[in-house]
Amino acid sequence: MAEKVVFDTNIRLAAVLWRGAAYKCWLAARAGLVELVYCREMITEFSEQLSVKFGFSVDQVRAAVHEFRRFGQEVAITGTLHVVDSDPDDDIFIECALVAGAPIIVSGDRHLLELSGYQHIQILTPGMFLAWLRDPASLEEARKDE
Numbered sequence: 847m848a849e850k851v852v853f854d855t856n857i858r859l860a861a862v863l864w865r866g867a868a869y870k871c872w873l874a875a876r877a878g879l880v881e882l883v884y885c886r887e888m889i890t891e892f893s894e895q896l897s898v899k900f901g902f903s904v905d906q907v908r909a910a911v912h913e914f915r916r917f918g919q920e921v922a923i924t925g926t927l928h929v930v931d932s933d934p935d936d937d938i939f940i941e942c943a944l945v946a947g948a949p950i951i952v953s954g955d956r957h958l959l960e961l962s963g964y965q966h967i968q969i970l971t972p973g974m975f976l977a978w979l980r981d982p983a984s985l986e987e988a989r990k991d992e
Contacts (some may be wrong), residue, residue, distance in 0.1 A: 867972035
C-alpha cells in the first residue's frame with residue numbers, strides 16, 4: 847500500500863500553475879506512488895487562493911479541485927489542533943496528517959518547515975520528497991542538501 851501524504855496549499859497551487867518540483871510531486875500522487883490525503887478546509891483554502899489570488903474562473907476552480915479529489919482521500923478534522931504558533935492557519939495540514947495517519951507533509955511554507963516534524967510526521971520540501979521517492983533511505987542526505 848502506498849504511503850499517505852499531505853500536500854499543503856502552496857504545493858497544490860504550484861502543481862497547478864507551474865511545472866516544477868511541486869508538479870512532479872503531484873504526478874507521483876496521480877501515478878499512485880503515494881496516497882494523497884486532504885480535508886475540506888484544505889480544499890476551501892485552495893479554491894479561494896485559485897479564485898482570489900490567481901483569478902481562476904468558477905469552472906477552472908472546480909476542475910482543479912475535482913482533479914485533486916479524484917486522486918486523494920478526504921478525512922475530517924476538528925480544527926482544534928494548535929501546533930504552528932507562527933501561522934495557526936497551517937495547523938490544518940498537521941491535523942489532517944495526524945487523522946489520516948500520514949507520515950509526510952510536503953510543503954514549501956517556512957512555518958511548517960521550521961517545525962521539520964511533529965510526532966510521527968516529517969515535513970519535507972518538494973525536493974526532499976522527490977529524493978525520498980527515489981530512495982527512502984536518502985532522506986537524511988536530502989535534508990542536508992536543502
